[in-house]
Amino acid sequence: xxxVDPTVQGNKSSNRRAPALKDLKGKxxxxxxxxxxxxxxxxxxxxxxxxxxxxxRILELAHKLNPSAPAPADTLTNLTPECDYLLTATxx
Amino acid sequence: xxxxxxxTLTIQNQIHEVEDNLLAAIDYCYEQGWTDxxxxxxxxxxxxxxxxxxxxxxxxxxxxxxxxxxxxLTVHSLAVNAVMAGCLPDYFPVLVAAFEAMExxxxxxxxxxxxxxxxxxxxxxxxxxxxxxxxxAGVNLxxxxxxANATIGRAVRLTLMNVFQMVPDISDKSTQGNPGKYSFCxxxxxDVNPWPSLAEEQGYPDGVSSVTVFAGAGFCNVENHGGNTPxxxxxxxxxxMANYGCISLGQSVVVLAPEHVNIxxxxxxxxxxxxxxxxxxxxxxxxxxxxxxKFVEGExxxxxxxxxxxxxxxxxxxxxxxxxxxxxxxxxxxxxxxxRGSIMQHQSIGVCVDC
Numbered sequence: 001x002x003x004v005d006p007t008v009q010g011n012k013s014s015n016r017r018a019p020a021l022k023d024l025k026g027k028x029x030x031x032x033x034x035x036x037x038x039x040x041x042x043x044x045x046x047x048x049x050x051x052x053x054x055x056x057r058i059l060e061l062a063h064k065l066n067p068s069a070p071a072p073a074d075t076l077t078n079l080t081p082e083c084d085y086l087l088t089a090t091x092x
Numbered sequence: 093x094x095x096x097x098x099x100t101l102t103i104q105n106q107i108h109e110v111e112d113n114l115l116a117a118i119d120y121c122y123e124q125g126w127t128d129x130x131x132x133x134x135x136x137x138x139x140x141x142x143x144x145x146x147x148x149x150x151x152x153x154x155x156x157x158x159x160x161x162x163x164x165l166t167v168h169s170l171a172v173n174a175v176m177a178g179c180l181p182d183y184f185p186v187l188v189a190a191f192e193a194m195e196x197x198x199x200x201x202x203x204x205x206x207x208x209x210x211x212x213x214x215x216x217x218x219x220x221x222x223x224x225x226x227x228x229a230g231v232n233l234x235x236x237x238x239x240a241n242a243t244i245g246r247a248v249r250l251t252l253m254n255v256f257q258m259v260p261d262i263s264d265k266s267t268q269g270n271p272g273k274y275s276f277c278x279x280x281x282x283d284v285n286p287w288p289s290l291a292e293e294q295g296y297p298d299g300v301s302s303v304t305v306f307a308g309a310g311f312c313n314v315e316n317h318g319g320n321t322p323x324x325x326x327x328x329x330x331x332x333m334a335n336y337g338c339i340s341l342g343q344s345v346v347v348l349a350p351e352h353v354n355i356x357x358x359x360x361x362x363x364x365x366x367x368x369x370x371x372x373x374x375x376x377x378x379x380x381x382x383x384x385x386k387f388v389e390g391e392x393x394x395x396x397x398x399x400x401x402x403x404x405x406x407x408x409x410x411x412x413x414x415x416x417x418x419x420x421x422x423x424x425x426x427x428x429x430x431x432r433g434s435i436m437q438h439q440s441i442g443v444c445v446d447c
Binding site for chain 2: 005067
């Protein structure tokens with residue numbers, strides 16, 4: 001009996017990890033909220049802690065359109081050149 | 093070159109050679125991790141070919157894709173899973189249309205398949221195809237016993253698991269799940285429906301059937317055997333919709349049983365009047381919502397009303413008819429989404445009305 005495999009192979013992803021930062025000192029912090037309850041607060045408090053410890057600028061909070069959908073491409077594209085690292089979190 | 097070999101080359105669905113022993117093949121499917129926990133029909137290639145033959149487009153046509161995994165669903169892969177679910181080829185156009193509807197952006201395919209909320213896509217089939225393929229729109233509507241309902245819904249879940257890899261505890265992180273995640277597919281009952289069918293409301297031409305997909309949470313039975321006015325029936329439905337565990341800005345599906353519909357229809361209520369009544373009465377006080385910790389200022393402002401209502405508009409409440417003649421049992425199915433994360437979508441079955 002010949003059975004057809006019901007699964008499919010994924011495309012090879014072209015994504016790769018960004019190089020790790022050597023340190024956080026003076027680095028600009030981006031924030032991406034998923035809009036869940038308390039997410040904004042959690043991100044802002046975390047960023048404030050990091051800023052107190054390492055300095056650097058905190059960018060204005062960016063938001064996904066809703067928690068369960070991927071962030072729009074232009075949101076990520078706009079954040080990328082502005083920040084050295086990005087915090088994103090769920091605050092459910 | 094026969095078709096199976098050609099498919100292997102073009103869309104790379106691997107062929108597994110197993111012994112000609114049905115029970116062994118069923119066990120093999122378990123061993124491969126291809127099932128939903130229940131036995132499947134082994135996806136023997138001639139059955140897959142018969143399923144594909146129901147679709148007019150080439151087998152490699154992509155019907156849907158998953159934004160997070162990057163995986164795509166072809167006609168062929170869907171057919172394999174339909175065979176495993178136990179579908180007859182006649183059911184396949186419904187399944188194709190269901191995934192085309194889920195592919196629409198506002199359905200939010202990723203969130204509704206991965207979330208802790210335990211969403212199951214409720215599939216509501218409307219129009220002549222309900223009778224043509226022998227779907228159940230009557231007694232035991234959401235229960236077992238009908239091959240079309242059971243296997244179309246099951247094929248959706250098998251496809252989510254096998255093609256899109258929405259595997260429980262890996263990428264499907266439902267806190268408690270939902271029985272509808274095995275199968276959640278119903279026909280709209282037409283013979284006792286006093287209103288236009290869903291397919292008609294959705295603007296499809298006469299004779300064209302449609303499928304509506306709704307990222308549903310758990311099922312809520314709405315029992316009322318004593319009320320004999322539209323208000324009595326609909327107050328009961330609205331109360332279910334507004335319970336603290338369910339109330340949100342999300343959409344709703346209400347399936348009214350014939351006994352309840354007869355009472356409403358006898359008073360000549362239109363469907364928009366039913367929807368408006370439900371929206372108006374499915375509400376909680378702001379103080380109450382605050383007391384249970386579910387108040388979100390932004391959502392309240394978005395709604396712009398004095399109290400917190402379920403949904404944003406009366407049209408957020410899909411009202412349809414189904415179930416057996418006897419019994420004051422209707423159903424309310426809340427949306428998985430607590431806000432506007434998933435909006436129900438529909439699609440014509442077997443025809444393209446836009447192209």
